[in-house]
Amino acid sequence: MSADERATVAALVDELISDSETWDPLGRADRAASLAQELPTRLRRFLSEVKVAESDVTVLSNLPVDDDLAPTPVGWDAAAKTGAGSREEVVLLLCGSAIGEPFGWSNQQDGRLIHDVVPAPGMERSLTSASSSAGLSLHTEDVFHPCRGDYVSLFCLRNPDRIGTTYARVDTLSLSAALRDLLSSDSFTFHPDDSHVGVTLNAIDGTDERERRGPSESGAVLFGPGDRPYFRFDIDFMEADGAAATDAMRVVQRELSEHAESVVLSPGDAVFIDNYRVVHGREPFTPRYDGTDRWLKRVNLTRDLRRIYTANAARSRIIVA
Numbered sequence: 001m002s003a004d005e006r007a008t009v010a011a012l013v014d015e016l017i018s019d020s021e022t023w024d025p026l027g028r029a030d031r032a033a034s035l036a037q038e039l040p041t042r043l044r045r046f047l048s049e050v051k052v053a054e055s056d057v058t059v060l061s062n063l064p065v066d067d068d069l070a071p072t073p074v075g076w077d078a079a080a081k082t083g084a085g086s087r088e089e090v091v092l093l094l095c096g097s098a099i100g101e102p103f104g105w106s107n108q109q110d111g112r113l114i115h116d117v118v119p120a121p122g123m124e125r126s127l128t129s130a131s132s133s134a135g136l137s138l139h140t141e142d143v144f145h146p147c148r149g150d151y152v153s154l155f156c157l158r159n160p161d162r163i164g165t166t167y168a169r170v171d172t173l174s175l176s177a178a179l180r181d182l183l184s185s186d187s188f189t190f191h192p193d194d195s196h197v198g199v200t201l202n203a204i205d206g207t208d209e210r211e212r213r214g215p216s217e218s219g220a221v222l223f224g225p226g227d228r229p230y231f232r233f234d235i236d237f238m239e240a241d242g243a244a245a246t247d248a249m250r251v252v253q254r255e256l257s258e259h260a261e262s263v264v265l266s267p268g269d270a271v272f273i274d275n276y277r278v279v280h281g282r283e284p285f286t287p288r289y290d291g292t293d294r295w296l297k298r299v300n301l302t303r304d305l306r307r308i309y310t311a312n313a314a315r316s317r318i319i320v321a
């Protein structure tokens, strides 16, 4: 993005902040959808082409990041409490609205629409975005849910150690016809990941923790257009039905790891990952917890909010899971 385009984005961010309220993130997202029409033409055209072509992984660079950015919060909940990086949330909301509709989950990061991806003490080896010393394995975002995002977008505020976001494309899988058939059958069950937290008030009611996090879903790994398939995969939160399907799942995991690439985001970069065509993860790193840690803002984007309204039986961008 040129300096002029960046200035236009910054002015629209100011406008969005002044005519919507921080306490009304859903109203702000509605407003962002119309203001996104005023983003620079080159940017809108580019993102529209990305959408039409179903490009896997797209990076925008030189988006505005505050010179006086707050220290990296120690955990997403600290960011939520202090509002750290709230202007950058609006940058992501606005640019994301040029390619999809932002939405969130009632049981993830307190139902916030824009998330913080920062390392958190005690979570270093967790299977969530708060991890650090353990890498995050390649996954489809929210693999368990039919309304999972068409895109997940990550906006980099800080990345001093240049830690890569890893990804692997469905197109790189080379599979026999028999394996393809198996992976296209409903022989797999997908579960909510650990970032979807259960209602702890009911923790002693005997309900399985997984059930409290949301429903699991059975289905296929490969689906959609035969020549250019979609897929979903998250080895940590899926099961295969039977030995053959289990083997097929392992082959996919091996192929994805072998073909993994990585993109290192710098401050001001936003990546749009096609969640139907690519799985993503993160390299391991050593957390600092001194205010200088890697820091991303994240948003889920859907192509069609009505999928979510229907699942919720309510006009809300927050999926009640």
Ligand SMILES: O=C(O)CCC(=O)C(=O)O
Residues within 6 Å of the ligand: 117, 129, 136, 141, 152, 154, 164, 165, 166, 280, 281, 282, 296, 298
């Ligand atoms: O930290 C990253 O680069 C990716 C983390 C991730 O998978 C996510 O936030 O969804």
Ligand SMILES: [Fe+2]
Residues within 6 Å of the ligand: 129, 139, 140, 141, 152, 280, 281
């Ligand atoms: Fe993710």
